Amino acid sequence: MKGKLNLNFLFALALLATAAVLPLFLQRTSGGKYNMIVLTYAMIWAVAASSLNLVLGYTGQACLAHGAFVGIGAYSIAIMVERVGINYWLALPLTCLLTAFVGFLIGLPSFRTRGPYFAIVTLCFNVIVYATFENWTWLSGGYAGQPITLPAALSGRLARYYFVLAFLVITLLVVRQIVKSIVGASFLSILSNEGLSEAVGISAFRYKLLSFTVSCFFAGLAGALFATASGRVDSSITSYLHSFYVLIYVLIGGVATLAGPVLGAVGLYFLLDRIKGLGEFRYVGFGVLLILIIVFFPRGLVGGLNQLRDWARERRSARSPGEEVAG
Amino acid sequence: MSFFVNQVIIGIQLGSQYMMMALGLTLIFGILDISHFAHGHIYMVGAYLLYIFSVLLGINYWLALPLCMAALALAGVLVERLVYRPLRGTPSINTFIAAIGLLLAIETLVRGIKKDAVRVPVPVDRSVSVLGMSLEVQRIIVILGALVILLLLQWFIQRTRLGIAIEAMAQDREGASLVGINVNRISALTFAIASALAGVAAVLMAPLGSITPEMGNLLILKAFVIVVIGGLGSIKGAIAGGYILGIIEALGVAYISSTYKDVFAFALLIIILAVKPTGLFGERTAS
Amino acid sequence: MSVILEVDGVTKRFGGLVAVNKVDFTVEEGSILGLIGPNGAGKSTLFNLIGGAYRPDEGRIRLDGKDITGWPPHRVAREGIGRTFQTTALFQELPVYLNLAIGYRMKTRSHILDVIFRTPRARREQKEITQRVMEVLAFTGLAEYFDRLAGSIPQEAQKRLAIGIALMGRPRLLLLDEPTGGVGPEETGRIIDLIRKVREAGITVCVIEHKMKMVMGLVDRLVVLNFGVKIAEGPPQEVCSDPAVIEAYLGECIA
Numbered sequence: 001m002k003g004k005l006n007l008n009f010l011f012a013l014a015l016l017a018t019a020a021v022l023p024l025f026l027q028r029t030s031g032g033k034y035n036m037i038v039l040t041y042a043m044i045w046a047v048a049a050s051s052l053n054l055v056l057g058y059t060g061q062a063c064l065a066h067g068a069f070v071g072i073g074a075y076s077i078a079i080m081v082e083r084v085g086i087n088y089w090l091a092l093p094l095t096c097l098l099t100a101f102v103g104f105l106i107g108l109p110s111f112r113t114r115g116p117y118f119a120i121v122t123l124c125f126n127v128i129v130y131a132t133f134e135n136w137t138w139l140s141g142g143y144a145g146q147p148i149t150l151p152a153a154l155s156g157r158l159a160r161y162y163f164v165l166a167f168l169v170i171t172l173l174v175v176r177q178i179v180k181s182i183v184g185a186s187f188l189s190i191l192s193n194e195g196l197s198e199a200v201g202i203s204a205f206r207y208k209l210l211s212f213t214v215s216c217f218f219a220g221l222a223g224a225l226f227a228t229a230s231g232r233v234d235s236s237i238t239s240y241l242h243s244f245y246v247l248i249y250v251l252i253g254g255v256a257t258l259a260g261p262v263l264g265a266v267g268l269y270f271l272l273d274r275i276k277g278l279g280e281f282r283y284v285g286f287g288v289l290l291i292l293i294i295v296f297f298p299r300g301l302v303g304g305l306n307q308l309r310d311w312a313r314e315r316r317s318a319r320s321p322g323e324e325v326a327g
Numbered sequence: 328m329s330f331f332v333n334q335v336i337i338g339i340q341l342g343s344q345y346m347m348m349a350l351g352l353t354l355i356f357g358i359l360d361i362s363h364f365a366h367g368h369i370y371m372v373g374a375y376l377l378y379i380f381s382v383l384l385g386i387n388y389w390l391a392l393p394l395c396m397a398a399l400a401l402a403g404v405l406v407e408r409l410v411y412r413p414l415r416g417t418p419s420i421n422t423f424i425a426a427i428g429l430l431l432a433i434e435t436l437v438r439g440i441k442k443d444a445v446r447v448p449v450p451v452d453r454s455v456s457v458l459g460m461s462l463e464v465q466r467i468i469v470i471l472g473a474l475v476i477l478l479l480l481q482w483f484i485q486r487t488r489l490g491i492a493i494e495a496m497a498q499d500r501e502g503a504s505l506v507g508i509n510v511n512r513i514s515a516l517t518f519a520i521a522s523a524l525a526g527v528a529a530v531l532m533a534p535l536g537s538i539t540p541e542m543g544n545l546l547i548l549k550a551f552v553i554v555v556i557g558g559l560g561s562i563k564g565a566i567a568g569g570y571i572l573g574i575i576e577a578l579g580v581a582y583i584s585s586t587y588k589d590v591f592a593f594a595l596l597i598i599i600l601a602v603k604p605t606g607l608f609g610e611r612t613a614s
Numbered sequence: 615m616s617v618i619l620e621v622d623g624v625t626k627r628f629g630g631l632v633a634v635n636k637v638d639f640t641v642e643e644g645s646i647l648g649l650i651g652p653n654g655a656g657k658s659t660l661f662n663l664i665g666g667a668y669r670p671d672e673g674r675i676r677l678d679g680k681d682i683t684g685w686p687p688h689r690v691a692r693e694g695i696g697r698t699f700q701t702t703a704l705f706q707e708l709p710v711y712l713n714l715a716i717g718y719r720m721k722t723r724s725h726i727l728d729v730i731f732r733t734p735r736a737r738r739e740q741k742e743i744t745q746r747v748m749e750v751l752a753f754t755g756l757a758e759y760f761d762r763l764a765g766s767i768p769q770e771a772q773k774r775l776a777i778g779i780a781l782m783g784r785p786r787l788l789l790l791d792e793p794t795g796g797v798g799p800e801e802t803g804r805i806i807d808l809i810r811k812v813r814e815a816g817i818t819v820c821v822i823e824h825k826m827k828m829v830m831g832l833v834d835r836l837v838v839l840n841f842g843v844k845i846a847e848g849p850p851q852e853v854c855s856d857p858a859v860i861e862a863y864l865g866e867c868i869a
Binding site for chain 1: 665666667686687688689691692696699703704705706708712715716718719720722725726729730731732736739740763779780782783
């Protein structure tokens with residue numbers, strides 16, 4: 001147990017150190033500068049993927065609208081700063097709260113009944129949000145989109161990189177605190193056996209709603225970061241396609257693991273950028289990959305590795321003499 | 328008054344299309360407990376097949392109809408066999424995800440091949456006058472075609488052995504497998520029927536608009552709304568819900584706003600979920 | 615002794631079928647009540663009615679005089695009724711200690727901000743949880759499995775774990791649905807010992823059983839259901855010689 005914990009910790013530390021040092025090298029070449037931007041976006045999607053993981057991976061509720069929530073976050077910070085005139089640093093937390101509130105409102109009717117309602121409602125919601133931002137040019141700024149003026153501290157590419165990295169780390173720390181706690185265990189209990197969790201006093205409705213609301217809070221953060229990184233928001237960010245991509249990042253990286261969504265998002269976003277030349281066809285592979293993953297490796301990359309480790313441990317303890325008497 | 332009647336007829340025509348899609352979805356849900364999010368994309372493929380058959384290959388529209396139905400039925404069987412069957416018995420969240428993978432693959436494949444919208448000529452390019460308002464014949468064809476399909480489906484479910492087995496399975500899945508109904512065969516058949524229904528809807532509707540890779544998205548959304556409104560798994564509910572939504576939408580467009588016609592469905596969904604989550608005709612709750 | 619649970623004229627219909635028909639009985643605090651009857655007699659339905667999974671069509675259910683009729687399961691659990699399921703419901707994919715910890719959630723008050731910021735309350739309750747998990751692990755004899763996945767431990771240990779999960783929240787009344795179902799004779803003894811220990815700890819027990827022999831030596835009172843109707847009630851020996859019970863059980867009871 002102890003050794004494993006330390007190993008995870010060291011691994012996380014090594015990743016963080018790499019992420020922190022990388023820009024110093026990337027800064028030197030123009031190709032490197034480009035990659036730094038790609039990495040910034042990749043980390044933003046890692047925030048979104050980690051937030052989806054909370055509701056999808058830990059609580060077992062298929063939210064198919066994270067694209068919409070990221071979009072709502074992006075638009076709300078841009079509109080707050082640009083049109084309402086709220087200070088950026090105040091608009092940032094407000095955006096997260098607003099997005100969380102929208103999620104709460106969506107969750108309220110759709111978690112009332114068990115079954116596929118939540119997945120259906122969120123998918124519908126995403127299509128509607130997209131249609132609204134596409135058509136309502138007063139809100140979305142139409143083709144030109146909604147620009148956002150950034151505070152001076154964030155005007156540099158490098159600053160934005162570290163800014164996003166810092167928020168990714170914060171997101172992961174918060175998610176970690178939650179999932180290691182009794183609240184996280186309650187989320188997992190709903191994923192595992194809803195009837196039993198109700199029978200031990202856990203209101204499935206309450207915890208689904210809680211997990212979804214928190215998840216939307218961080219999706220809103222991802223949106224705000226997206227607006228910050230791109231300086232301009234248009235309706236394409238609210239597309240349900242983004243919901244699907246985030247879903248893929250989480251699934252491939254590994255549901256219900258901390259590292260999975262991050263590795264999935266950063267790795268795949270980077271890969272997608274590399275094979276840009278393939279155009280739309282890239283996503284055909286994505287779709288097929290998603291099906292293969294869910295059929296053959298439902299726990300994804302990191303989950304698969306963990307499973308292997310658990311399996312090895314189970315085997316070891318299965319050979320211990322105490323078990324042979326009982327079994 | 329005649330304007331109102333005209334809108335109602337357009338609503339019935341819209342509803343015919345919704346109903347055919349919702350029927351497929353509700354059959355698949357009722358019998359297999361699968362939320363088949365890619366059903367709208369099957370419809371989209373049907374519209375493109377019509378384009379290939381009738382425009383590119385020059386096949387007669389009425390001959391293309393059964394061809395499209397057959398091709399989609401086959402596609403439906405493949406989807407069931409390759410995507411959903413391996414996931415039987417796993418948590419339902421897995422089937423949602425697989426459905427998303429499927430629709431993503433289909434949509435991007437089609438868009439990758441042909442990005443721009445295409446059109447199919449209307450087979451009967453005429454209008455008739457109804458109460459002083461002109462109405463395209465194709466709209467009437469859609470309404471009548473849907474009714475024919477409905478009667479055929481009714482006959483199939485009540486009169487044939489396979490149909491009765493499907494009905495039995497929709498009502499009691501475990502019981503059905505106990506009395507020796509072959510679940511695999513029923514699953515494949517259900518997907519074939521549902522996809523063929525989507526094929527009919529696509530072929531009948533495609534001449535009235537343009538064909539795009541995204542055309543299935545809003546449709547599937549509305550079909551799901553109808554299925555929820557009507558009660559998941561309820562055939563009666565899907566039929567009634569389809570026509571209701573079609574008429575509401577047509578009247579909404581005429582009297583409220585045409586820009587946000589797609590929002591009506593969603594508003595309706597939220598209201599129904601808040602008031603009666605099991606739907607208007609739904610008895611059993613999904614678990 | 616006082617009455618802890620009062621089931622008063624409870625009826626549940628499914629469509630045309632009356633699964634439970636005007637059933638009355640009471641459970642004395644600190645006793646063990648057995649609920650027996652042939653398959654489909656409505657025993658599990660009755661548990662689901664008490665536990666809140668179903669809402670009765672008629673009748674009232676009272677715990678310590680408090681009307682809990684129609685409460686949702688999580689409120690019933692918080693009120694002090696723990697239960698197990700016929701199918702041995704566990705959090706299969708989670709380790710044994712976490713299964714137990716989840717059972718204690720209802721006794722903790724830390725909310726999401728507490729756990730994010732590790733407030734004193736969150737830390738105090740975390741300690742409390744660990745302590746309670748240790749207690750119940752020892753009580754149920756599951757210590758050796760504490761970090762194994764619940765789904766991977768032996769069948770009989772799973773049955774004890776299910777009881778352990780229900781015990782975590784310190785219930786006053788425990789409903790056990792066939793706690794020894796599908797377990798061999800030798801292991802049945804271990805579970806019966808555990809049930810006795812539960813009663814000694816002052817917890818009232820209601821148990822559904824098929825194995826007559828097991829029930830006879832364990833319970834203080836028996837309630838017999840047949841086709842949803844209560845056909846007999848009383849001390850086990852007395853109930854067993856009741857002609858109606860003998861008929862329902864085809865004489866199995868006497869043997």
